[in-house]
Amino acid sequence: MGLATLLSIGAAVAATLPFFLSSSTVEGYISVMLMTANHGLKLSLLIENLLFALLLFAPIVFTLHFRRPALDAFDSWFVGGLFVSLAMTTIVASKPGAGMHHFLPLVPISICVLLSVLQAPASRLAPELNPRDGLHPEKQCQEECMIAKQHKALVTGSCGLIGSEVTRSFARLGFSITGVDNNHRAVFFGPEGDTSWVLGQLQSELPQYRHASIDIRDRETVLALIEDLKPDLIIHTAAQPSHDRAAAIPFLDFEVNALGTLHLLEAARRFCPESPFIHMSTNKVYGDRPNTLKLAELETRWDYADPAVQHGRYFRMPTCCLRGGCLTGPNHSGVELHGFLSYLMKCNVEGREYKIFGYKGKQVRDNIHSEDVASFMYEFWKSPRVAEVYNLGGGKSNSCSIFEAFHMAEEVTGRKMKWRYVDENRIGDHICYYSDLRKMQVALPQLENCQDTADDLRGDRRELETALVLQTTG
Numbered sequence: 001m002g003l004a005t006l007l008s009i010g011a012a013v014a015a016t017l018p019f020f021l022s023s024s025t026v027e028g029y030i031s032v033m034l035m036t037a038n039h040g041l042k043l044s045l046l047i048e049n050l051l052f053a054l055l056l057f058a059p060i061v062f063t064l065h066f067r068r069p070a071l072d073a074f075d076s077w078f079v080g081g082l083f084v085s086l087a088m089t090t091i092v093a094s095k096p097g098a099g100m101h102h103f104l105p106l107v108p109i110s111i112c113v114l115l116s117v118l119q120a121p122a123s124r125l126a127p128e129l130n131p132r133d134g135l136h137p138e139k140q141c142q143e144e145c146m147i148a149k150q151h152k153a154l155v156t157g158s159c160g161l162i163g164s165e166v167t168r169s170f171a172r173l174g175f176s177i178t179g180v181d182n183n184h185r186a187v188f189f190g191p192e193g194d195t196s197w198v199l200g201q202l203q204s205e206l207p208q209y210r211h212a213s214i215d216i217r218d219r220e221t222v223l224a225l226i227e228d229l230k231p232d233l234i235i236h237t238a239a240q241p242s243h244d245r246a247a248a249i250p251f252l253d254f255e256v257n258a259l260g261t262l263h264l265l266e267a268a269r270r271f272c273p274e275s276p277f278i279h280m281s282t283n284k285v286y287g288d289r290p291n292t293l294k295l296a297e298l299e300t301r302w303d304y305a306d307p308a309v310q311h312g313r314y315f316r317m318p319t320c321c322l323r324g325g326c327l328t329g330p331n332h333s334g335v336e337l338h339g340f341l342s343y344l345m346k347c348n349v350e351g352r353e354y355k356i357f358g359y360k361g362k363q364v365r366d367n368i369h370s371e372d373v374a375s376f377m378y379e380f381w382k383s384p385r386v387a388e389v390y391n392l393g394g395g396k397s398n399s400c401s402i403f404e405a406f407h408m409a410e411e412v413t414g415r416k417m418k419w420r421y422v423d424e425n426r427i428g429d430h431i432c433y434y435s436d437l438r439k440m441q442v443a444l445p446q447l448e449n450c451q452d453t454a455d456d457l458r459g460d461r462r463e464l465e466t467a468l469v470l471q472t473t474g
């Protein structure tokens with residue numbers, strides 16, 4: 001239960017309590033309320049007090065307007081409460097015999113609210129984007145591009161699936177981008193995971209792209225880079241992304257995923273604490289828990305049995321952590337251990353055998369295109385919040401089982417999938433997982449439409465077709 005709910009319940013109980021006391025009556029209660037409205041108002045006092053209330057509240061409104069801080073729910077109640085108190089005090093202080101001194105207790109409160117608003121992280125872009133128009137509509141991007149041009153983004157893992165999409169999207173908006181990637185994916189997965197072809201594309205396509213072949217495990221270099229750059233936005237996607245691989249290389253996995261992330265966060269706290277920090281994480285942090293939900297076996301997939309089941313506060317930094325479902329897009333260097341649709345399509349096109357590990361091939365994943373991930377990050381950049389965590393995926397309407405993905409791949413290419421069934425499932429693999437997107441949609445309502453569009457127009461088929469383009473052209 002949130003603080004706001006508790007306060008509302010408290011206020012409701014306080015207002016109702018007199019009705020339960022034997023000494024009080026309804027008439028008594030009403031007459032107390034009426035008493036406060038008695039004596040009328042004195043016009044000259046009212047005008048004077050309105051001006052004084054304006055004097056107290058104007059700096060807060062002014063600051064809110066120009067910094068558009070990411071007020072969390074508590075802050076919003078705080079500012080709202082102050083506004084109501086000022087309005088009520090204005091009435092009380094305008095009665096004959098009263099005066100401006102009634103505002104005295106509100107002066108320190110106004111100063112506190114003003115300070116808290118001033119310290120909240122500011123949003124960098126004022127104009128609103130229509131999410132239905134996507135991230136990079138040529139026609140209406142000009143104004144935003146001009147504003148974004150003043151900004152520097154640091155993207156880690158810039159040659160990976162998400163990092164490269166984000167780099168392109170934000171570069172189109174006019175950001176200057178510094179990308180960090182040391183092609184560690186080739187170390188994790190061998191030559192098939194090599195991402196140097198993506199680096200070549202970024203360098204030839206984007207004049208404002210600057211590459212730093214830095215290992216995020218190297219603390220001093222990361223600190224120096226961020227001290228020097230002081231980016232306005234950090235998008236952290238560098239990672240060892242495969243849970244299967246993690247079991248074989250636990251130290252390396254921890255050092256890249258945990259320690260590397262800490263290096264970046266601490267550097268951000270020291271040198272650019274107001275810059276939004278977005279961490280592209282994974283739903284695998286939920287471990288086996290999704291597998292403990294009651295499931296129903298349908299003809300081609302597993303599903304939740306109960307249809308109702310879906311799925312730096314300390315430093316007050318504008319950070320968010322995205323728990324991704326299956327992410328996909330044209331820049332994926334898909335391998336067997338990582339890159340579901342990209343690897344599946346590669347197998348279909350090249351006539352390779354695809355191995356299904358357990359769960360009857362009915363295991364369900366929800367898929368989201370890397371462009372939509374970049375759009376979400378852009379929305380967070382515009383309205384950052386403190387220490388948020390969001391599930392990010394395609395949701396139920398954009399989910400498929402392995403067999404359903406086979407079927408769609410065959411429809412797209414006209415080729416039969418070659419596959420083999422291995423009885424044993426992958427450790428840590430989810431039987432059925434599609435993201436609960438409600439929090440994401442509540443926090444950033446404009447994305448609800450964006451998600452619908454993604455569901456309607458793109459769907460898994462679009463993810464597969466994108467993967468197909470990749471496999472046949474590159």
Ligand SMILES: NC(=O)c1ccc[n+]([C@@H]2O[C@H](COP(=O)([O-])OP(=O)(O)OC[C@H]3O[C@@H](n4cnc5c(N)ncnc54)[C@H](O)[C@@H]3O)[C@@H](O)[C@H]2O)c1
Pocket residue numbers: 156157158159160161162163180181182183184185186195214215216217237238239240241242256260280281282283323324325326327328332333339340
């Ligand atoms: N692709 C998916 O299906 C998926 C699903 C859920 C969550 N995620 C998460 O999203 C994030 C990004 O995933 P992705 O698919 O873009 O991965 P990716 O492997 O395509 O990209 C990661 C990039 O980081 C780079 N990198 C790795 N270690 C590095 C280091 N020490 N220093 C510098 N660069 C390094 C790699 O070379 C690679 O180019 C990861 O945290 C992953 O767990 C991905």
